[in-house]
Amino acid sequence: MGRITLEGVSKIFGANHVEAVDLISQGKRKAEVAEACGAVVGLCNISFEVHEGEILILMGLSGSGKSTLLRCMNRLVEPTCGRILVDDVDVTRLGRKDLLAFRQKTFGMVFQHFALLPNRTILANVGFGLEIRNVPARQRTDCAMQAIELVGLKGWESKYPHELSGGMQQRAGLARALAADADILLMDEAFSALDPLIRRDMQAELRELQRKLKKTIVFVSHDLDEAVALGGRIVLMKDGEVVQIGQPEEVVARPATEYVRRFVEHIDLAAVIRAEHVADRAAIVLAPTQTVAEARVRTAQGGAGAWLVADGDGRFVGRVRADRLAAVRPGDALTGLLDLDPCTVEAGARLDAVLGRIAAEDIVAVVAPDGRLIGPITSRDVVRALAARPGAQGPQDGLPSSQSNPAGADRWTGTSPNFPSTCSVTTPSTGSPNMALG
Amino acid sequence: MLSDDALDWLTEHGSWLTRAVSRTVSDWIETLTNGLVAVPPWLAIAVAALVTYKIGGRKVGLLTLAGLLFLWNLRLWQATVETLVLVILATLAALVIGIPVGIWFALSRRAWRTFSPVLDMMQTLPSFVYLIPALPFFGLGAVSACFATIVFSVPPVIRLTALGIRNVPSELVEASDAFGGSASQKLFKVQLPLALPTIMAGVNQTMMLALSMVVIAAMIGAGGLGRAVWQSIQRLEAGAGFEAGIGIVIVAVILDRSTQALAARARPHGAS
Numbered sequence: 001m002g003r004i005t006l007e008g009v010s011k012i013f014g015a016n017h018v019e020a021v022d023l024i025s026q027g028k029r030k031a032e033v034a035e036a037c038g039a040v041v042g043l044c045n046i047s048f049e050v051h052e053g054e055i056l057i058l059m060g061l062s063g064s065g066k067s068t069l070l071r072c073m074n075r076l077v078e079p080t081c082g083r084i085l086v087d088d089v090d091v092t093r094l095g096r097k098d099l100l101a102f103r104q105k106t107f108g109m110v111f112q113h114f115a116l117l118p119n120r121t122i123l124a125n126v127g128f129g130l131e132i133r134n135v136p137a138r139q140r141t142d143c144a145m146q147a148i149e150l151v152g153l154k155g156w157e158s159k160y161p162h163e164l165s166g167g168m169q170q171r172a173g174l175a176r177a178l179a180a181d182a183d184i185l186l187m188d189e190a191f192s193a194l195d196p197l198i199r200r201d202m203q204a205e206l207r208e209l210q211r212k213l214k215k216t217i218v219f220v221s222h223d224l225d226e227a228v229a230l231g232g233r234i235v236l237m238k239d240g241e242v243v244q245i246g247q248p249e250e251v252v253a254r255p256a257t258e259y260v261r262r263f264v265e266h267i268d269l270a271a272v273i274r275a276e277h278v279a280d281r282a283a284i285v286l287a288p289t290q291t292v293a294e295a296r297v298r299t300a301q302g303g304a305g306a307w308l309v310a311d312g313d314g315r316f317v318g319r320v321r322a323d324r325l326a327a328v329r330p331g332d333a334l335t336g337l338l339d340l341d342p343c344t345v346e347a348g349a350r351l352d353a354v355l356g357r358i359a360a361e362d363i364v365a366v367v368a369p370d371g372r373l374i375g376p377i378t379s380r381d382v383v384r385a386l387a388a389r390p391g392a393q394g395p396q397d398g399l400p401s402s403q404s405n406p407a408g409a410d411r412w413t414g415t416s417p418n419f420p421s422t423c424s425v426t427t428p429s430t431g432s433p434n435m436a437l438g
Numbered sequence: 439m440l441s442d443d444a445l446d447w448l449t450e451h452g453s454w455l456t457r458a459v460s461r462t463v464s465d466w467i468e469t470l471t472n473g474l475v476a477v478p479p480w481l482a483i484a485v486a487a488l489v490t491y492k493i494g495g496r497k498v499g500l501l502t503l504a505g506l507l508f509l510w511n512l513r514l515w516q517a518t519v520e521t522l523v524l525v526i527l528a529t530l531a532a533l534v535i536g537i538p539v540g541i542w543f544a545l546s547r548r549a550w551r552t553f554s555p556v557l558d559m560m561q562t563l564p565s566f567v568y569l570i571p572a573l574p575f576f577g578l579g580a581v582s583a584c585f586a587t588i589v590f591s592v593p594p595v596i597r598l599t600a601l602g603i604r605n606v607p608s609e610l611v612e613a614s615d616a617f618g619g620s621a622s623q624k625l626f627k628v629q630l631p632l633a634l635p636t637i638m639a640g641v642n643q644t645m646m647l648a649l650s651m652v653v654i655a656a657m658i659g660a661g662g663l664g665r666a667v668w669q670s671i672q673r674l675e676a677g678a679g680f681e682a683g684i685g686i687v688i689v690a691v692i693l694d695r696s697t698q699a700l701a702a703r704a705r706p707h708g709a710s
Binding site for chain 1: 607609616620627628631
């Protein structure tokens with residue numbers, strides 16, 4: 001439950017609806033419609049799907065139509081044309097009474113400025129949705145208390161909203177949306193009014209809650225870092241149109257337009273990029289069956305402090321340090337020299353979560369979920385990845401791109417055509433980490 | 439003049455109704471006044487002091503006690519009761535009319551735009567003017583006074599009810615909609631409770647206007663403290679006029695403080 005499908009949704013403000021809708025169906029844009037008939041286009045022919053149980057973030061600057069789009073989903077704003085399906089129900093065709101009932105059981109909403117009733121206690125506020133549904137008082141209190149506990153407000157239920165801090169008030173707002181046990185949460189800039197520390201806590205807690213509850217969440221935000229922290233797909237909007245849809249790293253790596261590029265310019269890259277994108281897939285990987293002599297030959301030109309070792313299937317086995325390789329006899333097999341300590345990180349881990357490991361270990365192995373080695377990350381790889389911000393104005397501006405882009409940048413900036421699942425770099429080594437990529 | 443003709447026509451064709459209303463209302467007023475006057479003044483004063491104490495705390499209670507005892511001592515008790523009955527009846531009637539109209543004005547932008555000038559006119563017209571049309575309909579006496587008072591005092595409660603509801607933050611109204619609240623749930627669970635402090639301010643103003651009108655209405659035969667003032671003017675008795683004037687001030691202060699205390703109670707917790 002909770003899949004939302006939008007098909008050609010438009011919203012026209014002002015007069016000349018019919019004409020404006022006509023123009024939109026001819027593919028005209030906001031400015032052209034305004035010029036032709038004076039109508040203001042709030043949303044222009046929007047189609048996409050919100051998957052069941054995902055967090056989808058509607059992003060854009062103010063005036064881009066993201067809040068309007070959110071309100072179209074539960075028809076707080078009436079779309080001018082188009083269809084909105086929640087599972088198999090066409091919301092746009094519901095009559096007044098059915099719509100109210102549908103909102104009651106399907107949508108929970110969280111507001112930017114909390115929208116708690118100042119004359120009610122937290123408990124009565126949280127039970128508001130149930131009260132509207134005429135749930136008996138006893139059951140209402142039980143459900144509300146559960147929701148209050150869920151958001152960590154236990155002990156505050158008999159306080160009034162003004163007695164709580166902003167963060168706690170928004171917890172109450174969230175509890176109100178959860179208490180109604182709706183399948184879909186609509187969150188309108190829910191954390192924007194909170195100060196940065198509290199905001200980050202709330203983002204983390206929302207993710208945690210979502211892991212338990214598996215609701216479908218549509219989250220409106222103008223803050224890209226927030227979108228990254230929440231970790232869902234991003235729908236980027238501008239002038240009432242969708243410009244790009246995708247995972248944060250996709251949007252950052254391959255901005256669809258100049259607008260998107262500028263939008264993502266100042267994002268914290270380390271929070272977006274995953275370890276698999278930073279891993280040096282071209283790095284030399286040794287096989288455990290090789291002898292020390294063979295290994296010395298293979299690593300002769302590389303100046304690294306350690307090498308990774310993978311078996312014939314590409315499975316990560318361990319790590320061998322350069323100083324140990326130099327200290328033993330050439331005839332020995334590598335197997336005996338391996339550090340078997342788990343200096344590995346998951347392929348899907350965000351870079352900022354593994355920075356500490358990389359700093360401490362010099363070299364860590366990025367391992368796919370099935371145990372295959374993707375490649376090593378050294379501090380050098382991290383610096384390269386961070387320096388390769390798409391569109392970053394480097395000092396060598398104007399030089400051919402092969403020179404201005406640091407080596408390895410193509411691993412995630414999307415110069416590779418099959419980003420992000422494959423990589424064009426080939427490795428001559430036997431235990432090719434590319435095998436991990438299928 | 440046109441307005442004269444209209445008034446004549448209305449009097450001619452509507453008098454059967456207005457006379458009936460007049461008789462009923464006059465009965466009410468008389469019964470109520472007689473009933474209250476029949477109660478021993480000390481008891482009535484004690485009850486009034488207790489009620490205002492409950493509403494507004496010790497200060498208001500003591501003020502009521504001292505004020506009413508003083509009026510009793512001035513032999514103005516009967517006049518005070520007559521005035522209070524008129525004021526309270528007129529205020530209640532004004533609220534019964536004014537609050538629903540205010541809600542209507544708040545919810546319908548068109549109604550607000552259409553009738554807002556009428557409210558302006560009602561408030562700017564000199565209060566004496568209301569006395570004239572009341573006379574042909576209801577005759578000389580308390581009923582005319584009561585109706586003129588209602589017309590004169592209803593605008594503030596309409597205006598402030600509408601204002602209070604319109605000033606409820608839109609996000610709160612939207613929250614009710616978002617959780618699937620019907621229009622009446624929205625009104626009774628969100629808009630009215632949050633507008634209550636403003637509505638109570640309107641009640642206070644309406645009551646003060648009613649008091650001022652009831653005094654003026656002595657000119658068309660309303661009883662009470664107003665008549666005491668009116669008679670002193672006609673007989674050039676400065677002392678008696680001053681006493682009655684003080685009496686009106688005391689009643690005004692008691693009513694004002696009590697309704698203000700009610701308004702303060704309606705305010706949500708923590709809001710200043």
